[in-house]
Amino acid sequence: MSGSLKIKVDCRVSGPLASGEADRAAQDWATNTTQAIADQGVELLRTFPGMDRTGRARGGFQQLLRVKRISPTETRIPGPQQRGVAWSPWLEGTSSRNDSTGFKGYHLFRKTRATLAKMAPGIADEELDKVLPRMGGGG
Numbered sequence: 001m002s003g004s005l006k007i008k009v010d011c012r013v014s015g016p017l018a019s020g021e022a023d024r025a026a027q028d029w030a031t032n033t034t035q036a037i038a039d040q041g042v043e044l045l046r047t048f049p050g051m052d053r054t055g056r057a058r059g060g061f062q063q064l065l066r067v068k069r070i071s072p073t074e075t076r077i078p079g080p081q082q083r084g085v086a087w088s089p090w091l092e093g094t095s096s097r098n099d100s101t102g103f104k105g106y107h108l109f110r111k112t113r114a115t116l117a118k119m120a121p122g123i124a125d126e127e128l129d130k131v132l133p134r135m136g137g138g139g
Contacts, residue, residue: 016136025134030073033127038067038075
C-alpha cells in the first residue's frame with residue numbers, strides 16, 4: 001500500500017524582532033545610555049568637591065560644561081573654552097603651563113572618568129529597563 005501525506009503549514013512571523021522594533025529599541029538604548037552617562041559626567045564635574053567653598057565648580061567652568069553628541073552612540077564632554085582658549089588642560093594638570101606655575105591641577109576629568117566607569121553599568125541597566133518591553137521581554 002502506498003500513500004502520501006500532505007501537510008500544509010501557514011507560518012506567520014510577527015513581534016518586535018520581525019518588525020524591526022527590537023533593533024530600534026536597541027539603538028535607542030545605546031543613544032539614551034551614552035546621553036545619560038554624559039549628563040551624569042557633567043553633573044559630577046559641576047559639583048566636584050574642593051573646587052570652592054560651596055563644593056561647586058567656579059563661574060565660567062561650571063556654566064560652560066556641556067555634552068556634545070558625536071554620533072548616536074558617542075558623546076563627549078569637551079573642556080570649556082573661553083574666547084578660543086582651552087583652559088581645561090591647565091585645570092586638569094596636563095598643560096605645560098602647570099610646570100611653570102607649580103599648580104598640579106584638579107584632575108577633574110580623570111577622576112570623573114573613573115567614577116563614571118563604576119556608575120556606567122547601573123546607568124545602562126536603568127536605560128535597558130526602559131526599552132526592554134519594546135524588545136519583547138522584561139517589564
